[in-house]
Amino acid sequence: MTERQPEAGRGGLGSPDQIVAGLREVGYLPNERIASVVYLGEQLAKPVLVEGPAGTGKTELAKSVALMSGMRLIRLQCYEGLDEAKALYEWNYKKQLLRIQAGQSDQASATWSELESDIFSEEFLLSRPLLAAIRAPEPVVLLIDEVDRLEVETEALLLEVLSEYQVSIPELGTITAAATPLVFLTSNNSRELSEALKRRCLYLYIDYPSVEREQEIVRSRVPGIGERLAAQVSGLVRSLRDMDLKKRPSVSETIDLAHTLFLLGAEEITPELAVDTLHVLLKYQTDIEKAAAELTTSPAR
C-alpha cells in the first residue's frame, strides 16, 4: 500500500468535507457516512453499490455527484432481458452489410481479410453505456440503475467493467479506460446480488433519514415552508413509517406532502388535515384507512 495524500487524492471530488459541502450546494443533503463512502469510492477506484428502500435518494446521489463535480453522467437502466448488445457494445450490422455490398460493386480488388479488418473496426462499433463510460476521455459518472433487475447470468457482464475498468471485444482486443469512471450501482434489494459483484463494490445502505435530516431536506426542497410545518411533516412521516403498512412513505413523498401543505397555505397540521392529505404519502387504500384510524385516535399509550 503506497502512502497517499488523502487531501490531494485522485482529484475531482476532494475530501469528505468538501463532498458534503459540494452535495449540499446542489441540493442533496448527505450524512457523513454517505460522503465517506463516495470519497472512498473515488480514492480506491471502486464502484459503490447503493442499496436501500425505494425513494431514499439512491439514484439522486449519483446524479448529484455528477452535478457537483461537473462530470458527465452516463446511465444504464437495468431491466430483465438486458443483454450485451444493449449494455456493452454492438456491431453495426447494417452499416457492415452496406460496406460489404459497396465493396462488391466497387471493385474486386479488396481481399477478404482487408474487408474483414475493415468492417470490424471502431467505425462499425456502436458504444452502449458501459463501453461509452470506458471510452470517455474524461472521467465520467457511470450510474447502473436497479441492478437487481438483471438476471443472475447477465450480472456477470458487469464484472469485467467493474473490477478492471476494461471491455474485451474479441474482434478488437481489450479497451481500457482512459480515465477511471466513478461508478454507482443502485439496487432495491428485490433479490440478492451475487457475491462476485458485491465483492467488487463498496457497499452503502441508505435508510430513511432521521427526523432531523428529513426536516432539513424538506426545508431545502420546499423553500419558504415554515419551520413548524416542516417539523410536523417529518414527525408525521416518521410515525407513519413505524406503523405496519404495505408501503412506507418515501422521502420524495414527504417532499410532495410538504409541497401540498405549503400550497394549501397550511401553517400547521391538524389531524383532519393529515387524514385529508394522507393519499399523498400512502398509495394503498388499506394503508390510508389504517393510518387515518391511528392518527385520529388520541395519543396512543
Place this chain on the structure above:
Amino acid sequence: MEATLAAFIAELRTIGLPISVSENIDATAALLALPIRDRASFKSALAATLVKNSAHYAAFELVFDIFFSGKRPGGDLTAGPDGEAREEDEDGVPGAGQGPGGNGAGRGGIVARLSEQDLNDLLYRAVLAGDRILIQAVVAEAVTRYAGIEPGRVVAGMYYMYRTLTKLDLTRLLERLLAAADARESAMDRRLAGDDYRERVDAVRTEVEAEIRRRLVADRGAEAVAGTLRRPLPDDVDFLNASREQLVAIKQAVQLLGRKMAARLARKRRHRRRSTLDFRRTIRESLSNGGVPVDLVFRKPHPAKPEIMLVADISSSVSAFASFTLQFAYALRSEFSKVRSFVFVDGIEEVTGIFESAPDMAAVAHQINSGTGAVRFDGHSDYGMVLENFWDQWGAQVRKRTSVIILGDGRNNYHASRAWVLTSIRQQARHLYWLNPEPRYSWDTGDSIISEYAQHCDKMVECRNLRQLKDFVEELD
C-alpha cells in the same frame, strides 16, 4: 491496531459474515485512504468494505462496539461522540462529543453525588432536551451504581441490564414524557411527540446496553466478550425459538422471499430460447438488413401459471413456526395469482378466502385463531386424518401444474400415518414438497414419523431458519 482489526474480522467471520480476503485488503486500504477523524468515519470505512448485506449490519454494529468501544467506561466523555453507536447514520455533527470534553469529568463528578430521585429527574430532563452527552453521563453513573458488575464473571450482562433498568424505571420515564407531551396545544403535536419520546426512551435502553458492554469489554477484553455475546445472524435464527425482534426481522425477510420466489419462477417461465422460431417476424426483421436474418425472433412462450397449494400445520408444537408459515403464505399470495392456503391441526380448512379479504397479516392471524375448522377433536395434530380429508375434498383440484407444499413437523401423536395419500398427491401434482421446522437430528424421534412421509415427497427439507428457506427457494424449478 492491525491485531485488533484482524481479531475483529475473525469475529465477524465466526458469526457468519462472508468476508473474503480481498474485502479484508479493501478494508485496510480504506482505512489508509480515508482521513480518519473520529469513530464514525472509521466505522463507515469498515462498514463499506466489510458488510455487503444490510441484514448483517446490526451484527457488525454490535461487534464493532465491542472491539472499538471508543471510550473508557465510566463517564469519560473525552474520547468521542459515542451516541454514534446507534445514530451515526444520521449524524451530521461529528464534533458533538468533543466540545465539552474538558468539563466532562466535572459533570461526572456532579452526577455521582446525586440522589436516586435526582438522577432519574436528571435523566428525564436530559431525554426531554435530547442532550445525548448528559444522557450518557447519567447512564454511566446508573450502571456504576445499580448494575453491580462482578469482575471476571463470564456473562452476557443480561442480569446487569435488568438491575440497572429496574432502578432507572424507563416505563415511568416514558409516562412523564408523555404527560409533558399532553401539555402541548395541537392534537397533532401531541400525537407526534409521543412517538418521538418512545424512540428516545428506546435510545436510553440501547445506551444502557452499550455501557454495560463497554464495562464487560474493559473487564475481560474484546474477544472474550464477543464470544459470550455472539448472536446468530437473522438468516440463522431458529424459527421455533426466535425472540420478538428477531421475528420482526424474519417477517421482513420472508416478504422479500415471496417476491424472490415469484421472480424466480416467472423468469424460468419466460426463458425465450426454449420456444419456437417466429418465422414471419424473423423474415420481417431481416428486410432491414437486406434480407439477411441477423436476429432471430422467437415466439413468446405462454406456459400455464404455476399454482401453489400451501398446507400448514398450526398446532401448538409448531406455533412459532406457524406464525411464520402464515406470513410466508401471505407473502406468496401477494406475488402469485393462484395460491391456495390450508391450515390444519386434526381437521383441515381452506383459508384462502381469509387471506383475500383481510387487510393485513395481523387480521389474518386473528381470523384464523378465532375459529376455523382446523381443530376438529382434541387439538392434537393428526396428519393421517388431515391428509385423507385434504385428498377427499380438494384432491380433484390438484392438477398437473400445482405445486403442493406441506409445512409441519410430522408429529402424528401415534395416529395412523396414511402415507398413501401423499403418493396419490404426488402423482397428480407437479411437485410435492415438505418443509419441516424441526432439526434433522430429532426427526423420527418420539411420535415423529417424518421419514415415512419423506419417501413419498419429491423433497423433504429441514427448514429451521431463513437460510434454509432461501436455499429451498433457490432450488425450486
